[in-house]
Amino acid sequence: MSFDTMRFTEKGLELLDQRVLPAREEYLLLETGEEVARAIEDMVVRGAPAIGVTAAMGVAVELERVADDEIDDALVRVCERLRNTRPTAVNLAWALDLVEREIGALRGKAGAGEIRRAARALAERLHAEDIEICRAIGDAGSPLVPESARLLTHCNAGALATAGYGTALGVVRSAARDGRLLRVLASETRPFLQGARLTAWELARDDIPVVLVTDSMGASLMRRGEVDLVVVGADRIAANGDVANKIGTYALALAAHAHELPFYVAAPLSTVDLDTPSGDEIPIEQRASEEVLTLAGVRIAPEGVDALHPAFDVTPAELVTAIITEAGVVQPPYGPALARLKGA
Amino acid sequence: MSFDTMRFTEKGLELLDQRVLPAREEYLLLETGEEVARAIEDMVVRGAPAIGVTAAMGVAVELERVADDEIDDALVRVCERLRNTRPTAVNLAWALDLVEREIGALRGKAGAGEIRRAARALAERLHAEDIEICRAIGDAGSPLVPESARLLTHCNAGALATAGYGTALGVVRSAARDGRLLRVLASETRPFLQGARLTAWELARDDIPVVLVTDSMGASLMRRGEVDLVVVGADRIAANGDVANKIGTYALALAAHAHELPFYVAAPLSTVDLDTPSGDEIPIEQRASEEVLTLAGVRIAPEGVDALHPAFDVTPAELVTAIITEAGVVQPPYGPALARLKGA
Numbered sequence: 001m002s003f004d005t006m007r008f009t010e011k012g013l014e015l016l017d018q019r020v021l022p023a024r025e026e027y028l029l030l031e032t033g034e035e036v037a038r039a040i041e042d043m044v045v046r047g048a049p050a051i052g053v054t055a056a057m058g059v060a061v062e063l064e065r066v067a068d069d070e071i072d073d074a075l076v077r078v079c080e081r082l083r084n085t086r087p088t089a090v091n092l093a094w095a096l097d098l099v100e101r102e103i104g105a106l107r108g109k110a111g112a113g114e115i116r117r118a119a120r121a122l123a124e125r126l127h128a129e130d131i132e133i134c135r136a137i138g139d140a141g142s143p144l145v146p147e148s149a150r151l152l153t154h155c156n157a158g159a160l161a162t163a164g165y166g167t168a169l170g171v172v173r174s175a176a177r178d179g180r181l182l183r184v185l186a187s188e189t190r191p192f193l194q195g196a197r198l199t200a201w202e203l204a205r206d207d208i209p210v211v212l213v214t215d216s217m218g219a220s221l222m223r224r225g226e227v228d229l230v231v232v233g234a235d236r237i238a239a240n241g242d243v244a245n246k247i248g249t250y251a252l253a254l255a256a257h258a259h260e261l262p263f264y265v266a267a268p269l270s271t272v273d274l275d276t277p278s279g280d281e282i283p284i285e286q287r288a289s290e291e292v293l294t295l296a297g298v299r300i301a302p303e304g305v306d307a308l309h310p311a312f313d314v315t316p317a318e319l320v321t322a323i324i325t326e327a328g329v330v331q332p333p334y335g336p337a338l339a340r341l342k343g344a
Numbered sequence: 345m346s347f348d349t350m351r352f353t354e355k356g357l358e359l360l361d362q363r364v365l366p367a368r369e370e371y372l373l374l375e376t377g378e379e380v381a382r383a384i385e386d387m388v389v390r391g392a393p394a395i396g397v398t399a400a401m402g403v404a405v406e407l408e409r410v411a412d413d414e415i416d417d418a419l420v421r422v423c424e425r426l427r428n429t430r431p432t433a434v435n436l437a438w439a440l441d442l443v444e445r446e447i448g449a450l451r452g453k454a455g456a457g458e459i460r461r462a463a464r465a466l467a468e469r470l471h472a473e474d475i476e477i478c479r480a481i482g483d484a485g486s487p488l489v490p491e492s493a494r495l496l497t498h499c500n501a502g503a504l505a506t507a508g509y510g511t512a513l514g515v516v517r518s519a520a521r522d523g524r525l526l527r528v529l530a531s532e533t534r535p536f537l538q539g540a541r542l543t544a545w546e547l548a549r550d551d552i553p554v555v556l557v558t559d560s561m562g563a564s565l566m567r568r569g570e571v572d573l574v575v576v577g578a579d580r581i582a583a584n585g586d587v588a589n590k591i592g593t594y595a596l597a598l599a600a601h602a603h604e605l606p607f608y609v610a611a612p613l614s615t616v617d618l619d620t621p622s623g624d625e626i627p628i629e630q631r632a633s634e635e636v637l638t639l640a641g642v643r644i645a646p647e648g649v650d651a652l653h654p655a656f657d658v659t660p661a662e663l664v665t666a667i668i669t670e671a672g673v674v675q676p677p678y679g680p681a682l683a684r685l686k687g688a
Contacts, residue, residue: 022646185652188636190534190558193644196637200649212651214534214636215560216592220657223594248560250567251595258598292532292558293540296642300537302366305544307556308529313564 002205005160006045006054008124013061015045015054018160018194022201033062033078040085040092043192047161048235048271052091053130055082056123059099063119068112075103075115087283088244088312089235090273095126130163133268136326138170141231141266144322144329145175148182149228152218155189155246156198157233157266167233167266169199171324176208183209185227189246190215191292191309215248219255230256231324234267241317241334242279247310253319265315266324272338279314287311346549349504350389350398352468357405359389359398362504362538366545377406377422384429384436387536391505392579392615396435397474399426400467403443407463412456419447419459431627432588432656433579434617439470474507477612480670482514485575485610488666488673489519492526493572496562499533499590500542501577501610511577511610513543515668520552527553529571531562533590535636535653559592563599574600575668578611585661585678586623591654597663609659610668616682623658631655 003025006015012031019042020026028044030036036058039045045054062078063071079096086092103119110118145151151172155161158169165173175181184203189195196212203210213221221227230252236244243249243265256263276282292307293299301307323330323338330337347369351358356375363386364370372388374380380402383389389398406422407415423440430436447463454462489495495516499505502513509517519525528547533539540556547554557565565571574596580588587593587609600607620626636651637643645651667674667682674681 023643187560188534188644190532190560196645201646204646204649210649212633212636212645212649214591215558216531216534216595217652217654217657219595219598220591220654221652223658247558247564251560251563251599254563254602255595255598258602289556292556295537295639296644298640298642299367300532300640301540301556302545302548305548305554305556308561308565310561310564313561314567 005050005163006057008057013057015039016160017044018046018198019044021197030061032065033058033081036061037081037085040082046194047156048089048091048233049130049162049167049268050160051086051089052095052270053123053126053163055092056095056099056126058082060119060123063116071112071115072107086285088285091270094270098122127163130268131165133326134162134165134167134170137167137266137268137324138165138174140326140328141171141264141324142174142178142180144262144264144324145171145180146228147180149175149180150182150185150226152185152187152221152227152230152252153199154187154195154232154249154252156194158199158202160198160202161233167268168231169202171231171266172203172208173206181208183211185213185221186210187213187215187218187248189248191295194246218252222255222259222261227261229262229264231264231266234265234271235312236276236282237265237267237272237323237338238276238278238282239274239335239338240278241320241323241332241338243315243320244279244282244284244312245315247313250313250315253315257319262321263319264322264324265320269325269327269341272342274339274342279316282314285311349394349507350401352401357401359383360504361388362390362542363388365541374405376409377402377425380405381425381429384426390538391500392433392435392577393474393506393511393612394504395430395433396439396614397467397470397507399436400439400443400470402426403447404463404467407460415456415459416451430629432629435614438614442466471507474612475509477670478506478509478511478514481511481610481612481668482509482518484670484672485515485608485668486518486522486524488606488608488668489515489524490572491524493519493524494526494529494570495519496529496531496565496571496574496596497543498531498539498576498593498596500538502543502546504542504546505577511612512575513546515575515610516547516552517550525552527555529557529565530554531557531559531592533592534559538590562596566599566603566605571605573606573608575608575610578609578615579656580620580626581609581611581616581667581682582620582622582626583618583679583682584622585664585667585676585682587659587664588623588626588628588656589659591657594657594659597659601663606665607663608666608668609664613669613671613685616686618683618686623660626658629655
């Protein structure tokens with residue numbers, strides 16, 4: 001990978017600013033937990049695994065700057081703040097639960113310096129593990145990709161949505177390496193244009209053939225026989241296998257089902273939330289309508305007109321052909337299989 | 345209506361420039377057939393009925409400017425030029441066939457002045473008839489709209505896509521007048537943003553409640569019970585009832601079918617093409633990928649990445665609940681009913 005989605009530097013945490021890609025490649029330096037929280041809210045970084053890792057790094061950054069006798073309070077406060085940035089992706093809560101459990105356990109037992117080092121080490125571990133997990137997802141998914149595949153993906157479930165390599169784009173990278181990928185069809189993903197700006201950018205960087213389509217084209221391309229499979233990421237997978245992912249995913253799942261095309265979800269097990277029984281209980285983030293009413297800084301709708309902006313939708317488990325995880329490919333029925341894998 | 349989609353003036357033909365709405369409300373003066381042809385290609389005016397009427401007006405404008413002894417050649421030439429501007433909407437060919445038949449019949453029998461007056465009168469008749477037809481479509485469709493309806497539409501099948509009143513938005517206007525419309529959900533319609541820029545603009549002008557959504561939201565809104573029906577226009581309806589319409593229409597039809605919601609197509613009978621047996625034979629215009637890759641002059645994708653741009657898709661007749669025409673609501677099976685109505 002010729003870029004870092006997030007990285008520690010001597011000064012703090014640097015995030016590749018995903019709001020200005022592909023026009024500019026800029027790293028934003030964040031020196032406090034609050035700055036990291038705002039960066040997640042503002043989508044400097046996005047993607048379920050990426051915001052989980054970023055949150056853990058944000059905790060380390062915050063603990064670095066507070067006084068020794070404030071470190072216990074700071075840990076509680078920064079975890080709480082980061083947890084409330086975005087509601088849908090469960091990896092965020094998963095990573096912060098881990099931080100609270102492992103670092104919280106040191107309270108009263110370890111000195112401030114030791115706590116700081118432990119928080120940093122945990123964040124670095126999560127970062128490294130996330131890349132390994134993505135590689136495992138990619139390698140597990142690659143055999144599902146047919147020869148000369150035209151693979152449709154939505155949003156960006158790539159290196160930019162993880163610590164590196166990607167989930168859906170991890171499958172793409174492994175399939176490309178294995179010589180079975182003809183091209184990726186990337187849907188542009190309004191309103192934030194993750195497909196046009198991020199997926200196209202990172203695949204072009206890796207010399208993987210990518211063609212951009214609007215979100216409205218997928219179904220029609222399927223009807224014309226121009227799509228072989230769909231692979232997307234996930235922000236949360238409920239216990240029954242229902243999948244919350246970027247708005248527009250459900251429409252593609254319906255279309256794939258109507259055309260009897262495989263629809264795969266690629267995600268780490270940290271995205272599976274056994275405490276959420278079904279998609280009906282997944283909180284769907286409602287973002288500012290302004291993000292729909294403007295495009296690339298240009299207002300596209302008349303003044304006074306409002307817009308809806310649910311950032312995610314739910315695809316019911318029955319439309320999902322299989323879930324590709326680091327522990328292998330999970331087939332339906334998902335309930336028992338996910339419970340077993342998460343318990344393991 | 346507080347605006348004209350197209351109008352004759354002393355100098356020529358004026359078109360409301362739909363490329364710059366809603367930011368600016370500008371009329372473009374066109375003084376030759378070639379200028380009118382380019383305006384259709386460049387989407388200064390778009391929408392199947394509107395480009396049919398505009399083409400007839402373009403013929404009149406061209407005949408006005410040529411010398412008396414060139415008028416016969418000019419008629420052939422300008423009809424040919426206008427016919428080749430955009431391939432999918434059949435109303436264009438329908439209007440030009442009518443011009444060639446009615447005005448062509450005067451060749452050798454009438455003087456240049458009489459031919460010019462006849463061409464102008466025919467264009468004015470088509471303009472006036474189109475508005476009447478749209479009102480009839482609207483009134484025929486209104487009873488299909490349930491109480492407090494949340495009506496989803498795609499692209500712009502409105503006053504801006506016709507000589508006035510609209511087809512799908514004709515149904516909206518009549519239902520609003522009849523007090524049965526809660527709100528219109530307008531999908532933005534990438535890449536040209538007819539929904540965001542045009543539908544939102546003309547409905548807001550008429551004080552009809554409109555909320556903008558991205559093209560990717562329709563299916564999810566249906567799943568959440570927030571849509572009661574879908575009404576769209578058409579660019580060409582094949583003899584079997586297959587419907588070509590703006591790219592994205594088919595995905596909404598699939599989603600409506602999956603949620604057992606009515607999916608209506610509102611179009612004048614001039615949109616029905618009995619010479620095209622099914623949707624498979626409808627030519628689908630492929631427009632420049634640049635229109636997907638940039639927005640308002642801002643490039644949204646990395647350099648070197650290509651995009652697909654089929655401007656239309658085909659919705660098979662079995663997904664269409666009914667076709668709303670000026671002659672009433674046509675129920676399936678469409679083949680016999682459309683043949684009967686077109687024969688009449």
